[in-house]
Amino acid sequence: MKTSKTARCLSVLYMFLLLFMTTGCADKYLVLNPKGPIGEQQKDLMILSTLLCLIVIVPVLILTFVIVWRYRDRKGRKAKYTPEWEHSTALETTWWGIPVVIITLIAIITVRYTYSLEPSKPLESKVEPITIQVTNLDWKWLFQYPEQGIATVNYVQFPEDVPIRFEITSDAPMNSFWIPQLGGQIYAMSGMAMVLHLQADEQGEYMGSGANYTGKGFADMYFTAKATSQEAFDQWVSEVKGTSAALTLDGYKKLAEQGTSDVRYFSSFPEGLFEMTVTKYAASHNHGLSVKARKEVRIEE
Amino acid sequence: MWDKVKEFASEFFVTGDPLIYGADVSIALTLIAIVSVLTYYKKWGWLWREWLTTVDHKRIGIMYILASVLMLFRGGVDALLMRAQLAMPELQFLPAEHYNQIFTTHGVIMILFMAMPLMFGLFNVIVPLQLGARDVAFPFLNSLSFWLFFSGAMLFNLSFVIGGSPDAGWLAYPPYSDKTFNPGYGQDFYIWGIQISGIGSLMTGINFIVTILKMRTPGMTLMKMPMFSWSVLSSCIAIVFAFPILTVTLALLFIDRYLGGHIFTLDGGGNPMMYINLIWMWGHPEVYILVLPAFGIFSEIAATFSKKKLFGYKSMVFAMMIISVVSFLTWAHHFFTMGSGADVNAFFALSTMVIAIPTGVKVFNWLFTMFRGKVTFETPMLWMIGIIPNFVIGGMTGVLLSVAPADFQYHNSYFLIAHFHQVIIAGVVFGFFAGLYYWWPKLFGFKLNERLGRLAFWLWNIGFYLCFMPQYALGLMGMTRRVYTYGWDKGWFEMNLVSTIGAVLMGAAFIVQVWDIAHSLKKMDREGTQDPWNARTLEWSIPSPAPFYNFATLPQVTHQDDWWEKKQRGWSAPAVELEPIHMPKNSGIPIIMSMFWFFSGFGLVFDWLWLTVPGFVGVLACMIVHSFNYKPDYYVPVEEVQRVEAAARRGSK
Numbered sequence: 001m002k003t004s005k006t007a008r009c010l011s012v013l014y015m016f017l018l019l020f021m022t023t024g025c026a027d028k029y030l031v032l033n034p035k036g037p038i039g040e041q042q043k044d045l046m047i048l049s050t051l052l053c054l055i056v057i058v059p060v061l062i063l064t065f066v067i068v069w070r071y072r073d074r075k076g077r078k079a080k081y082t083p084e085w086e087h088s089t090a091l092e093t094t095w096w097g098i099p100v101v102i103i104t105l106i107a108i109i110t111v112r113y114t115y116s117l118e119p120s121k122p123l124e125s126k127v128e129p130i131t132i133q134v135t136n137l138d139w140k141w142l143f144q145y146p147e148q149g150i151a152t153v154n155y156v157q158f159p160e161d162v163p164i165r166f167e168i169t170s171d172a173p174m175n176s177f178w179i180p181q182l183g184g185q186i187y188a189m190s191g192m193a194m195v196l197h198l199q200a201d202e203q204g205e206y207m208g209s210g211a212n213y214t215g216k217g218f219a220d221m222y223f224t225a226k227a228t229s230q231e232a233f234d235q236w237v238s239e240v241k242g243t244s245a246a247l248t249l250d251g252y253k254k255l256a257e258q259g260t261s262d263v264r265y266f267s268s269f270p271e272g273l274f275e276m277t278v279t280k281y282a283a284s285h286n287h288g289l290s291v292k293a294r295k296e297v298r299i300e301e
Numbered sequence: 302m303w304d305k306v307k308e309f310a311s312e313f314f315v316t317g318d319p320l321i322y323g324a325d326v327s328i329a330l331t332l333i334a335i336v337s338v339l340t341y342y343k344k345w346g347w348l349w350r351e352w353l354t355t356v357d358h359k360r361i362g363i364m365y366i367l368a369s370v371l372m373l374f375r376g377g378v379d380a381l382l383m384r385a386q387l388a389m390p391e392l393q394f395l396p397a398e399h400y401n402q403i404f405t406t407h408g409v410i411m412i413l414f415m416a417m418p419l420m421f422g423l424f425n426v427i428v429p430l431q432l433g434a435r436d437v438a439f440p441f442l443n444s445l446s447f448w449l450f451f452s453g454a455m456l457f458n459l460s461f462v463i464g465g466s467p468d469a470g471w472l473a474y475p476p477y478s479d480k481t482f483n484p485g486y487g488q489d490f491y492i493w494g495i496q497i498s499g500i501g502s503l504m505t506g507i508n509f510i511v512t513i514l515k516m517r518t519p520g521m522t523l524m525k526m527p528m529f530s531w532s533v534l535s536s537c538i539a540i541v542f543a544f545p546i547l548t549v550t551l552a553l554l555f556i557d558r559y560l561g562g563h564i565f566t567l568d569g570g571g572n573p574m575m576y577i578n579l580i581w582m583w584g585h586p587e588v589y590i591l592v593l594p595a596f597g598i599f600s601e602i603a604a605t606f607s608k609k610k611l612f613g614y615k616s617m618v619f620a621m622m623i624i625s626v627v628s629f630l631t632w633a634h635h636f637f638t639m640g641s642g643a644d645v646n647a648f649f650a651l652s653t654m655v656i657a658i659p660t661g662v663k664v665f666n667w668l669f670t671m672f673r674g675k676v677t678f679e680t681p682m683l684w685m686i687g688i689i690p691n692f693v694i695g696g697m698t699g700v701l702l703s704v705a706p707a708d709f710q711y712h713n714s715y716f717l718i719a720h721f722h723q724v725i726i727a728g729v730v731f732g733f734f735a736g737l738y739y740w741w742p743k744l745f746g747f748k749l750n751e752r753l754g755r756l757a758f759w760l761w762n763i764g765f766y767l768c769f770m771p772q773y774a775l776g777l778m779g780m781t782r783r784v785y786t787y788g789w790d791k792g793w794f795e796m797n798l799v800s801t802i803g804a805v806l807m808g809a810a811f812i813v814q815v816w817d818i819a820h821s822l823k824k825m826d827r828e829g830t831q832d833p834w835n836a837r838t839l840e841w842s843i844p845s846p847a848p849f850y851n852f853a854t855l856p857q858v859t860h861q862d863d864w865w866e867k868k869q870r871g872w873s874a875p876a877v878e879l880e881p882i883h884m885p886k887n888s889g890i891p892i893i894m895s896m897f898w899f900f901s902g903f904g905l906v907f908d909w910l911w912l913t914v915p916g917f918v919g920v921l922a923c924m925i926v927h928s929f930n931y932k933p934d935y936y937v938p939v940e941e942v943q944r945v946e947a948a949a950r951r952g953s954k
Contacts, residue, residue: 028792030779031710045707053697060664064689067668071607073675082673086610095665099658103700107654110704111647117706118643173477174573176638176713180779184709187639189574190476190567194640207791211713213470213783215477216397222788281567 038183139217191281200227362425379407400785408471430840433518448895453498493902506540520858532597595732607674620659680754695723716776760810768803844949
């Protein structure tokens with residue numbers, strides 16, 4: 001059976017190799033090719049934790065191969081056979097101890113980054129953040145720009161090097177808002193506004209998607225996130241303001257009906273629409289919405 | 302009138318899909334075939350007496366295993382359908398709604414109706430034999446557990462052709478699974494299929510704890526008990542605490558759907574996050590419930606096929622007990638991205654990492670069992686050796702996922718899918734396969750074919766790597782789970798195609814295994830089936846298949862691995878006077894009560910109280926009838942024991 005053991009390990013290695021060789025462009029690995037500070041830190045964390053794990057895993061894999069090879073039963077075998085030996089304090093200490101040390105290391109790093117990468121924590125920046133309100137609908141994403149007064153569907157644009165404060169809610173079953181090349185996701189839930197801070201350090205078009213199943217049209221929940229220069233962004237905003245139709249409350253209600261949508265632009269939206277969406281379902285919980293804001297909103301039916 | 306019937310039928314039966322019409326036809330044909338064969342050979346009485354009313358743990362175990370293999374087929378077909386749909390971008394082989402139903406049923410079937418019953422089957426056939434006992438502590442309850450499982454599984458499977466399958470994912474998150482977004486019958490079939498089956502699981506958990514604690518043969522202290530039985534104990538302790546959570550959570554969802562509650566709805570003050578917490582408080586222990594017995598199987602196989610004592614017995618027991626307890630403290634790692642905040646996420650990240658430590662320790666203990674042993678490569682050992690690198694890598698990606706801030710990039714992507722399939726397939730499924738190959742001669746009294754076993758092993762393993770390794774890459778490329786298709790522009794095509802090829806190989810492997818069983822059944826190689834592996838524990842000290850009372854005289858145990866020790870000492874059974882053996886009587890109540898449960902569940906799905914109420918009344922009636930059964934047992938006379946012993950020993954020398 002010796003061939004099978006070698007063939008076994010070799011085929012595993014080969015498959016890993018094949019995996020990386022057949023991928024063509026490494027750019028496709030969005031998560032490993034971050035374009036913003038959050039994604040960068042998350043990637044570093046992934047690589048660090050992988051390396052720490054490999055400290056234990058690689059010896060285990062090698063040990064498996066060596067032990068099975070050396071102690072296989074065959075004629076003329078020279079290896080020792082000790083059928084009653086079943087305890088060694090030294091060995092037990094080692095293989096309880098080393099994993100404990102490695103896990104402790106990973107744990108310390110994890111706790112640190114859990115706090116520093118907490119999505120609702122604002123990014124450190126000399127620049128004022130831009131706020132974009134996101135509403136998950138069946139089956140499209142609605143973006144509202146409270147400071148600029150415009151709205152879009154399935155398309156979001158923002159300037160590079162500027163922190164973005166996404167406020168995310170849902171007027172449909174629970175989804176998750178994800179732009180892999182900028183950073184991690186956060187759930188979009190009814191009755192609350194989750195806050196996610198991201199930033200793009202490079203201009204470009206990035207894939208955005210829904211990441212929690214919401215039914216028939218879930219596979220259509222992709223959107224484009226585009227980072228441009230500040231000037232290009234300002235120009236785009238005024239273009240949208242000048243040329244697009246307004247989003248009325250009726251228009252929103254139609255948008256909220258089940259169905260997919262093309263990319264759309266709106267030159268304005270009803271005031272307090274986002275807050276109304278959030279508070280519509282918020283009977284007992286009020287994440288992310290201040291008491292003052294709730295008082296200011298007139299709730300339509 | 303005719304219009305009303307047509308309208309009803311179009312709601313009641315699933316219409317418009319050729320695949321489903323095909324299923325309708327094959328179900329009908331199969332039922333007709335079964336009924337015809339049984340009638341022609343006049344086997345109805347035999348079926349009733351020997352199988353449908355049995356309380357014999359070995360027979361119940363075999364029924365569990367048979368059911369799980371059928372469910373493996375259905376869940377596997379679901380998987381192949383999904384992989385076919387995803388093989389290339391923008392295929393329309395399965396439109397979104399069908400795909401969504403298929404991934405839902407795939408998950409429910411594989412975990413609850415394939416892995417759980419396969420596990421319970423192995424518990425049933427082996428644990429009493431390992432303990433030197435004649436049956437489990439509560440044989441009637443054991444039978445009831447099986448028939449409740451069967452009832453629930455049938456109810457769930459029926460939704461494919463009647464009413465429509467659920468499509469909210471295997472855990473049915475609200476608000477999508479609530480009545481507003483999911484008004485159809487499928488979600489109700491889900492609730493009742495799992496609820497009824499879950500009662501059976503809870504009963505099994507209780508049954509085996511008591512069996513293990515109270516029914517070990519004289520001399521077998523807990524620290525002399527085989528490791529598989531320890532793993533069953535640790536798993537059952539988790540079952541007893543976890544399954545009530547599932548029952549309550551599904552009951553709450555039922556209240557929303559049936560009684561108009563707003564516990565988890567979008568509106569009316571509902572809080573879907575509560576459901577997610579509750580369902581994972583069950584869901585996480587559930588996967589450890591499944592994997593712990595697999596660990597036990599690895600321990601048995603490593604020791605037997607290295608001809609050496611299991612390394613670190615005490616350490617292994619301690620590790621399993623710790624895993625069983627800590628598994629209840631990790632549930633929130635399934636939703637780090639739900640925004641619980643850094644404090645909560647940090648706690649659960651830590652608790653999840655902590656569990657990796659005892660798990661890793663077990664791997665070292667298996668390796669050092671083989672160290673300085675005499676390792677041979679029969680099929681069960683081949684599986685074990687293949688599992689080690691596979692499960693270890695899966696465990697590693699689990700640790701990566703537990704790094705909460707990084708998980709925000711992994712969550713709900715194909716990276717996650719690859720991880721959990723790796724630990725479930727390489728750990729649980731392959732582990733149970735290894736157990737089946739190992740104990741097959743004991744269960745059935747004939748051997749399987751080594752060559753076909755090796756072929757299946759290679760096909761399963763190569764297929765597994767080809768299918769799931771690309772999925773890690775797909776996750777890092779940004780592909781999320783539960784999408785029925787994807788665009789050409791995403792760059793996900795190549796990896797998906799490779800993954801589909803891997804899935805096909807695994808399907809081929811399953812066919813090889815079925816062929817192996819059919820071929821070996823025909824060949825009936827009975828030679829040396831009592832102890833074909835020269836093994837170490839008590840189940841190998843009796844003939845194969847075991848006589849219905851298991852042990853003619855209860856073994857007196859003095860060591861760990863007592864059977865091996867006895868063989869080393871050249872022990873032979875002393876001439877002991879046989880005594881009449883106390884055994885439980887068969888009963889028809891479990892299958893009848895489960896049938897009433899089936900009617901209740903079906904009635905609740907369609908809101909037919911005329912079926913539901915009689916169903917519950919029937920369940921109650923069965924309980925009352927059974928409680929007045931004052932003679933559930935009998936004694937096997939000595940002459941019969943002698944006769945059976947003689948015949949059994951002739952058979953499996």
